[in-house]
Amino acid sequence: MKLLEDRIRQDGEVLPGNVLKINSFLNHQIDPQLMMAIGEEFAKRFKDAGVTKILTCEASGIAPAVMAGYALSVPVVFARKKKPSTLNDAVYWADVFSYTKKVTNKICVEEKFLKSDDNLLIIDDFxxxxxxxxxxxxxxxxxxxxxxxxxxxxxxxxxxxSQWVTDHDLRLESLANIDNFDDGKVHFVGE
Amino acid sequence: MKLLEDRIRQDGEVLPGNVLKINSFLNHQIDPQLMMAIGEEFAKRFKDAGVTKILTCEASGIAPAVMAGYALSVPVVFARKKKPSTLNDAVYWADVFSYTKKVTNKICVEEKFLKSDDNLLIIDDFxxxxxxxxxxxxxxxxxxxxxxxxxxxxxxxxxxxSQWVTDHDLRLESLANIDNFDDGKVHFVGE
Structure with a gap:
């Protein structure tokens, strides 16, 4: 997605450890117009996939997921990283290991929001x-x-x-594909 | 906002301790179409207020804030509840006391995203x-x-x-105003 690649080139910061910081338009400050373009792009790519619901993870997944949900007219569920005090109903838990922080965190989703007849589009920032x-x-x-x-x-x-996802026969659509950060610069796949 | 009040009446759950749970369309599962209507309503009410940026708080503030930012064509900044590992720049910190959990948490915003010439619309879910x-x-x-x-x-x-905000001469726009939860039901102001 050229609009996104251009924005990453312009505003992204490459940090040590192969970290790309794009908190001026996605992870802390959000550009809503760009998020809508991203949501519409996801919707275009998955329009014939029979998506009934989007699943994402708080916090940075919410903006692109909500825009995709808007464009596809389907609800969005965001997994919580802590169980809210008002959440007394049954939940699904899963472990998520963070390579950046070297710790395992948990995410949870209330059971009633995911059904066996749902066909999920899973969206995340990175x-x-x-x-x-x-x-x-x-x-x-x-x-x-x-x-x-x-x-x-x-x-x-x-x-x-990316390899893991395609190895498991899951369809992957990434709007910007980074090949490497050689010389501290962002190089996209296919450049 | 009638659309929102109707949805709260239909899907909101009143819990002990004056807690309203609306996690089927805002706090866990999100209805993107309703969020867009909410964003457009905020934009309509603040269109002549000279807003340059929206400030909200992760995670539940993000969806309504991003839609308002889209409708007003301004960036959205969401305060983080934890300082991300990639955030090494100077940040503003503030304490936020939680009455539900009886603990004080902190929020932070990177300094570079808020300027002295910004005119902020502060958006939150509750x-x-x-x-x-x-x-x-x-x-x-x-x-x-x-x-x-x-x-x-x-x-x-x-x-x-609400009283505190208006006592401090700040403009307050709430899209649904709850007067009480008598008999376990939602009663809006002015009903």
Missing amino acids: LAHGEAVKGMINVANQAGSSIAGIGVVVAKAFQGG | LAHGEAVKGMINVANQAGSSIAGIGVVVAKAFQGG
């Missing part, structure tokens, strides 16, 4: 090692929901998550 | 005792930004936050 996506797939499997595909805003193609 | 809004106002004050107003999806008018 796909690196794939741990968050694996956690969401785990939740979907517990619910018996099928998975229409995985949509990520940015994939770091060299960190294994 | 206004109860007003602690989250006070935290965001604290952050705005540290940045020297002015405040165009406070927009909340649901105000529990009887819990002091």
